[in-house]
Amino acid sequence: MTTAISVNNLGKRYQIGAAETKFRYNMLRDVLVDTVYAPVRLAKALVGKSDRRTNQNFIWALKDISFDLDEGKVLGIVGRNGAGKSTLLKILSRVTEPTTGTVSVRGRVGSLLEVGTGFHPELTGRENIYMNGAILGMKRGEIDKKFDEMVEFSEVGQFIDTPVKRYSSGMYLRLAFAVAAHLEPEILVVDEVLAVGDAEFQKKCLGKMNDVAQQGRTVLFVSHNMSAILRLTQEAIVLNKGKLIKRAPTPEAVDFYLASGQAESGERVWEVDEVSAMSAPFKPVAIRIRERSGKVVDTVRSTEPVMVEFEYHLDAPVTGLRVGMYLNTMRGEYVFTAFDTDDAKQFEQFGARAAGRYISRCEIPADFFNEGRYYLGVNASSFGVKRYFMDENAISFNVDISGAPGTQWPELRQGPIRPRLNWKIEKVD
Amino acid sequence: MSEIVKHQPTTIYIKPTKGLAALNLRDLWVYRELVFFMVWRDVKVKYKQTLLGMAWAVIQPVMTMLVFTFVFGSVAKVATDGIPYPVFSFAALLPWGLFEVALNQGSRSLVAHNNMVTKIYFPRLILPMSSVFAGLVDFVIAFVILIGLMFYYKIAPAYNLLWTLPFFILLAIVTALGVALWLSAINVRYRDVNQALPFLTRFWLFVTPIAYSSEIISGKWQYLYYLNPMAGVVDGFRWALLGTGIGPGPTLWVSTGISILIMISGLFYFRSMEKTFADTI
Numbered sequence: 001m002t003t004a005i006s007v008n009n010l011g012k013r014y015q016i017g018a019a020e021t022k023f024r025y026n027m028l029r030d031v032l033v034d035t036v037y038a039p040v041r042l043a044k045a046l047v048g049k050s051d052r053r054t055n056q057n058f059i060w061a062l063k064d065i066s067f068d069l070d071e072g073k074v075l076g077i078v079g080r081n082g083a084g085k086s087t088l089l090k091i092l093s094r095v096t097e098p099t100t101g102t103v104s105v106r107g108r109v110g111s112l113l114e115v116g117t118g119f120h121p122e123l124t125g126r127e128n129i130y131m132n133g134a135i136l137g138m139k140r141g142e143i144d145k146k147f148d149e150m151v152e153f154s155e156v157g158q159f160i161d162t163p164v165k166r167y168s169s170g171m172y173l174r175l176a177f178a179v180a181a182h183l184e185p186e187i188l189v190v191d192e193v194l195a196v197g198d199a200e201f202q203k204k205c206l207g208k209m210n211d212v213a214q215q216g217r218t219v220l221f222v223s224h225n226m227s228a229i230l231r232l233t234q235e236a237i238v239l240n241k242g243k244l245i246k247r248a249p250t251p252e253a254v255d256f257y258l259a260s261g262q263a264e265s266g267e268r269v270w271e272v273d274e275v276s277a278m279s280a281p282f283k284p285v286a287i288r289i290r291e292r293s294g295k296v297v298d299t300v301r302s303t304e305p306v307m308v309e310f311e312y313h314l315d316a317p318v319t320g321l322r323v324g325m326y327l328n329t330m331r332g333e334y335v336f337t338a339f340d341t342d343d344a345k346q347f348e349q350f351g352a353r354a355a356g357r358y359i360s361r362c363e364i365p366a367d368f369f370n371e372g373r374y375y376l377g378v379n380a381s382s383f384g385v386k387r388y389f390m391d392e393n394a395i396s397f398n399v400d401i402s403g404a405p406g407t408q409w410p411e412l413r414q415g416p417i418r419p420r421l422n423w424k425i426e427k428v429d
Numbered sequence: 430m431s432e433i434v435k436h437q438p439t440t441i442y443i444k445p446t447k448g449l450a451a452l453n454l455r456d457l458w459v460y461r462e463l464v465f466f467m468v469w470r471d472v473k474v475k476y477k478q479t480l481l482g483m484a485w486a487v488i489q490p491v492m493t494m495l496v497f498t499f500v501f502g503s504v505a506k507v508a509t510d511g512i513p514y515p516v517f518s519f520a521a522l523l524p525w526g527l528f529e530v531a532l533n534q535g536s537r538s539l540v541a542h543n544n545m546v547t548k549i550y551f552p553r554l555i556l557p558m559s560s561v562f563a564g565l566v567d568f569v570i571a572f573v574i575l576i577g578l579m580f581y582y583k584i585a586p587a588y589n590l591l592w593t594l595p596f597f598i599l600l601a602i603v604t605a606l607g608v609a610l611w612l613s614a615i616n617v618r619y620r621d622v623n624q625a626l627p628f629l630t631r632f633w634l635f636v637t638p639i640a641y642s643s644e645i646i647s648g649k650w651q652y653l654y655y656l657n658p659m660a661g662v663v664d665g666f667r668w669a670l671l672g673t674g675i676g677p678g679p680t681l682w683v684s685t686g687i688s689i690l691i692m693i694s695g696l697f698y699f700r701s702m703e704k705t706f707a708d709t710i
Contacts, residue, residue, distance in 0.1 A: 014708065090707065091443060092443070093549065093550060094441070094443060094550035095546075095547065095548060095549060095550055095707045096704070096705075096707040096708055097443070097445055097704035097705075098443065098444065098445050099445055100445060101444070101445075102442060102443065102444040103442070103443040103444070104440055104441070104442050104443070105440065105441045105442075105443065106439075106440045106441075107439070107440075109441075109550075111549075117544055117545050117548045117549055118542075118544075118545055120470060120474055122473075122474045122477040122478070123470065123473065123474065127470075127473070130466065131466050131470055134462050134463045134465075134466040135463060135466075135545065135549065135551065136549065137459075137460070137551070139462065140462055
C-alpha cells in the first residue's frame with residue numbers, strides 16, 4: 001500500500017486581527033512607520049529583547065499536525081469552526097503555504113471548492129470549459145478528450161456556444177461542476193462546510209465523492225454533519241484548536257468528538273475569531289440551554305420543558321431572516337428543524353429586522369426527549385437568498401429521564417423522542 | 430467515468446519556503462497553457478459588448494497622437510529632429526501603450542482574480558505575466574498603424590531596424606513585467622496601489638520622452654533622467670525605427686540596467702510574497 005498523503009509536524013500561523021482588518025485595507029502609512037522602526041526592532045531582537053508584537057499578534061491555526069493516509073482511503077475530518085479543518089485542506093491543495101512542517105502529496109489534488117473558478121460571464125460555455133480546465137491544471141488534449149462527456153454531464157447541450165451570463169444559475173453551476181468532476185484527481189478534498197449551492201447540488205457533490213472513493217482514489221472529507229461522516233468514511237481525525245487530538249475508526253472518533261469537544265456548561269459563546277467574515281452582517285453571540293427555573297444547565301429533565309435561547313447581533317438590517325435550530329441525536333439523526341419565524345404572522349413582524357442585538361427563544365415542551373445526549377445546530381438564513389451562518393454542532397446537552405413515561409422498566413427505549421402519550425385502555429369484550 | 434487516465438502520479442512536496450525562494454520555473458512551464466488561455470481570455474473579453482470592438486485598439490493611440498500633434502507639434506513646436514511630429518510621437522506611444530497596460534492591468538491582476546488566488550493552486554506569476562502579454566496584441570495593431578504612417582510620410586526605416594527592434598521590444602516587456610510584479614504583489618496587501626495608479630501613470634508619461642525629444646535633457650540631469658527605464662526604451666524605439674535621437678550609449682545602458690534590476694528584484698519580491706497572497710488578499 002502506498003502512502004498518498006504524508007503530513008509531518010505541520011503548522012500554520014496567522015496574524016491575529018487579519019480577520020478584522022480584512023475589509024479595512026492596511027495603509028501604506030502603516031508600513032512606512034513600520035519601515036522606520038524596523039532597525040529598532042532588529043536591534044531589540046539582536047540583544048534578545050524580543051518585540052512584544054512579534055510574540056502576541058499571532059495565532060496558530062494548525063500546530064504539530066502529523067498523519068499519513070494510504071492511497072484509496074477515505075478520511076473524515078471533524079472539528080469545530082476554527083479548529084483548522086479548512087486551513088489543513090488549503091495547505092494540502094497548495095492554496096496557502098504552511099509555516100512549519102512538510103507535506104508530501106502523491107498525485108493531483110482536486111477539490112470541489114474550486115467549482116467555477118475563473119469562469120468569465122462573457123465567454124461561452126465551450127470557452128469556459130477550456131479556460132476552467134486549464135486553471136484546474138488540465139492539459140488541452142485532456143480537455144479535448146473529455147469535452148463531450150462534460151457537456152453531456154452538464155446538460156447544457158445546445159447552449160454550449162452561448163455566453164454563460166445568459167445561463168440560469170442552475171445551468172451555470174452544472175457546467176462548472178462538470179469540469180471539476182472530470183478533473184479526476186488522484187486525491188479529492190471536499191469541504192462540505194464551504195460547499196455552495198442548494199441541497200440538490202450538495203447531494204451531487206457527495207455522490208461524486210462516493211464515486212471517486214469507489215474508484216480507489218483518496219478522499220479527504222470535512223463536514224459538520226456527523227451522519228454524513230459516518231456514512232461516507234471509515235476513519236476520521238478530530239481537530240481541536242489546531243491540534244490533532246484523535247485518529248480512530250469513524251464511529252469511535254465521532255463519539256469522542258461529540259462527547260469531548262463540547263463545552264459542558266449549557267452555554268456556548270462564539271469568539272470573534274470563530275465566526276467567518278462570510279456570515280456578515282449576522283454575528284452569533286451565544287446559545288444557552290435553560291431549565292424551567294431559568295438556570296443555564298447542561299442536563300435537563302425530560303419531564304420538564306426546556307428553554308433554548310440563541311443570542312445574536314445584526315450589524316445591518318436583514319430582510320427575510322429566519323433564525324433556527326436543528327436538533328440531532330448523538331448519532332447524527334435529525335429530530336427536528338425549526339425556525340423562529342415559522343409562524344406566518346411572526347414572519348410578517350420579524351422577517352425584516354433592524355440592526356441590533358436579538359435573542360430568539362423557544363420552549364421545547366416537557367415529555368419530549370428520550371434518554372441521552374442531543375446536540376443542537378443553529379442556522380441563520382434568508383430563504384433562497386443567503387445562508388449567513390450555520391453551525392451544525394453548536395451545543396449539546398444531556399437528558400435525564402427520571403419520571404418519564406416507562407421508567408419503571410429499566411430498559412433502553414428506541415427512538416429519539418419519548419412522548420407522554422394519552423393512552424386510553426378500554427375493555428371491549 | 431468511462432476511463433481513468435493512467436499516468437504515474439508525481440509526488441509534490443509542500444513545505445514552507447524560506448527567504449528568497451527558488452523561482453520554481455518548472456511549475457511555470459507545467460502551467461504554460463494557462464498563460465496562453467489567460468491571454469486569450471483577456472483579449473477576447475476586452476472588447477466584448479462594445480460598439481466599436483477592436484477598433485478601440487486603433488482609436489486610443491491615434492487620438493493620443495492627434496492631441497500630442499496639436500499641442501506639442503503645432504502649438505508648442507517641439508523639436509523633432511526633422512521627423513514629422515505624428516510619426517515622432519507615435520513611435521514613442523507604441524512602447525508606452527504596452528507599458529501602460531502592464532502598469533494598470535498587471536498591477537491589478539492579483540486582486541482582480543482573488544477568487545482564483547484563494548481557491549486553487551497555480552503559479553501566481555501567471556497573472557501579471559498574462560496581463561502584460563495581452564498588451565502585446567494592442568501593440569501589434571498599433572505597430573501596423575505606425576507602418577502606415579511611415580509610408581504616408583515617406584520615411585524609410587532605419588537600416589538597423591530588423592535586429593535592434595526585437596531587443597527594444599523585449600526591453601519594453603521586461604520593464605513592464607518588472608513594474609507589474611512589484612506593484613501587483615504590493616497591491617495584495619496595500620490597496621494604496623489602486624489609488625496611486627492613475628497619478629503614477631500620468632507622472633510617468635511626463636518623465637518619459639514621448640511628447641518631446643530626450644535631447645532637450647542636458648548635462649548633469651541626463652543620468653538622473655535615465656534612471657527611468659522607459660526613457661531608454663522610448664529612445665531605443667525611436668532610434669531603431671526612425672534612426673534619430675540618442676542611440677546605444679551610456680544612457681541606454683543605465684536604463685537597461687535599471688530595467689533588469691526591477692525585473693529581477695520584482696521576481697524575488699513576488700516569490701517571497703506569494704506564500705501569503707491567499708491569506709492577505
